[in-house]
Amino acid sequence: MDCWKAVRDKEWVYPTVVLCTYGFFATMKPAEPFLTPYLVGPYKNFTIEQVTNQLFPIWTYSFLAMLIPVFLFTDYLQYKPIIITQGAALVIDYILLLFANGMTAMQYLQFNTGLVSATEVAYYAYIYSVVDAEHYQKVTSYCRSITLTGYTVGSALAQLLISLEAVSYFYLNAISLGSVTVALITSFLLPMPKKSIFFQSSAESSKETTKSNTSNGSLNLKRNIQGSSANPVFLERKQSALDDSLKIKEKTTFLKAILQLWSDFKTSYSSRNLLYWSLWWAIATCGYYQIFNYVQVLWDHIEPSKNFSIYNGGVEALATLTGAITSFGVGYVKLDWSVWGELVLGIFSAVSSASVFMMGITDNIWVCYAGYMIFKASYMLLITITTFNIASNLCMERYALMFGVNNCMALILQTILTIIVVDSRGLGLDIIMQFLIYGSFYALIAGIFLLSGLLTFIYYKLKKKRRNLEEDVIIITLDPPTQQICSSTKL
Structure with missing residues (x-):
């Protein structure tokens, strides 16, 4: 028994190691911090206006269009095929960056990058379908930290190579292609999950029903074979009827899962606390x-990469x-988030607003x-604070649902912002005006949450004061012996 428990406990190690390996190489892309200089440089020869107003908006539209279908099919197909799809899309991205030219090819590249972003949900949800719940916290920290490590290593490596003038931007893309190719190969080594998060219960009940129907169908077929001299036409019709029955069961399973998602959606967003955490998530992520x-377009505007030794990779790595580090420190902060949460969101949103305004108005x-x-x-x-507060109040299924819905809302807002502010078919504003608008966007968020947080804090203080007054009245009205007994009991 002890040996079996030890083996079972180690079953989470292999998929976690493989997924972390995939995550590291999928994010270790030295070319990413230097994408804009590469596009506006001699390799692709786009203008900064074309990159800003015609290329980058395609990513936003593609991400939004594919997020919900990918979110649903990720669970239905049980994650691994979607992770492989993401790996293949990453490889296509860098093949296009290396060898394709022209506006059409680069617009398709942005569309393909939207697919990469939409399929990230498979990476973060896969591990919950192959390990036991007791390991969730551990494997989540591993998978998230390894992607940060991969991005940091890639950015630092890129900055080192560029600063030493060891390679050009072209070879940064070649190194990135090698890294994402390793990620694609690794994705095939992932074990196929035996369960899904949303469709698990429905699928299991459907499986049991199917088993029962199949066994009953087999018995009936045997009886009919004995009674009909194995008529081929009859057997074919009977098998066709069984197949149709299985298809109906599958459709019913899918419909039940969709209805369960809708029920979970209404339950999750009925909580005021979860609602304002989700509201901040959607609005702030849109701005992020x-x-x-x-931001690379802004950096190239302030100091053109053709005339200046840029440090995009070093800045991305350090940021x-x-x-x-700040996210790790959240685990050691002890606050009553129901009281202080909105104020914290408001204060740091104000810090974000000030920093974005600073980026937009400076020439340095x-x-x-x-x-x-x-x-x-x-x-x-x-x-990190938002994720923690949402996850701590929900089961894993509902957390995954809110993750998808909140990101979808962020993308809808981002799409509206892109159409109005960035796209050449809208206002097509220059990069400085864009960042001033983004700073105003965060200032609005800060104002909303500071006001709401202040009202929450005042309500909490008044409620606490009223409770203290009620306790004092109760103590005064009690006779001395009872008062002594109550005091002793309280102590």
């Missing part, structure tokens, strides 16, 4: 995506590392770099 996508690239590092560390701190 925009700033992350276009990610700082964000990881180092000040802009510093603003970006403050912004990214602040966002990673708050998204």
Whole structure:
């Protein structure tokens, strides 16, 4: 029995190691911090306006269009095929960056990158389908930390190679292609899950029903064979009827899962606390995506990469590392988040707003770099707090659902913002005006949550004061012996 328990406990190690290996190589892409200089440089010869207004918006539209279908099919297909799809899409990305030219090819590249982003849900949800619940916290920390490590290593390596003038941007893309190819190969080594998160219960009941129907069908077939001299036409019709029955069962299973998702959605968002954490998640993530996508354009505007030794890779590595440290520190902060949560969101959203405004109005690239590092560390701190508060109040199935819904809302907001502010068919504003709008966006978030947090804090203080007054009245009205007994009991 002890040997069997030891073997069972070790079953989580192999899929975790393989998934972490995949996560490291999928995010260890030295070319990513230098994507904009590569596109506007001699290799692709795009203008900064084309990159800003015609290329990057495609990613937003593609991500939004594919997020919900991928979210549903990820669980239905049990994760591994979607992870393999993501690995293949990453390989296609860097093949296009290396060998394709022209606006059409680069627009397809952005569409394909949207697919990569949409399939990230498979990476973060896969592990819950192959390990026991007792290991969730451990494997989650491993999988998330390894992606931060991979991104940091890739960015630092890129900066080192560029600063030493060892390679050009072209070879950074070649190194990235090698890394994501290793990730794709690794994805095939993942064990196929035996269960899914959303469809598990329905699938199991369907499986039992199918087993019963199949066994009954087999008995009936045997009886009919004996009674009909094994008529081939009859047997074919009978088998066809059984197949149709199985298809109906599968459709019913899918429909039950969708109805369960809708029920979980209504339950999850009926809580006020979960609602405001989700609201911040959606709005702030929308702003984060925009700033992350276009910050290289801003850096190239302030100090053109053709005339200046840029440090994009070093800044991204340091910003990610700082964000990881602040996120790790959240685990040691003891606060009553139901009271202080909104104020914390408001205060750090104000810090984010100030840093984005600083990035937009400065002409000094180092000040802009510093603003970006403050912004990214602040966002990673708050998204960790938000994730923790949502996950601690939900079962794993509902957490995965809220993760998808919140990201979907963020993308809808981002799409609206992109169409109005960035896209050449909208206002098509220059990069400085864009960042001033993003700073105003975070200022609005800060104002909403600071006001709401202040009201929550005042309500908490009044409620506490009223409770203390009621306790004093009860003590005064009690006779001395009872009062002594109550006091002793309380102590």
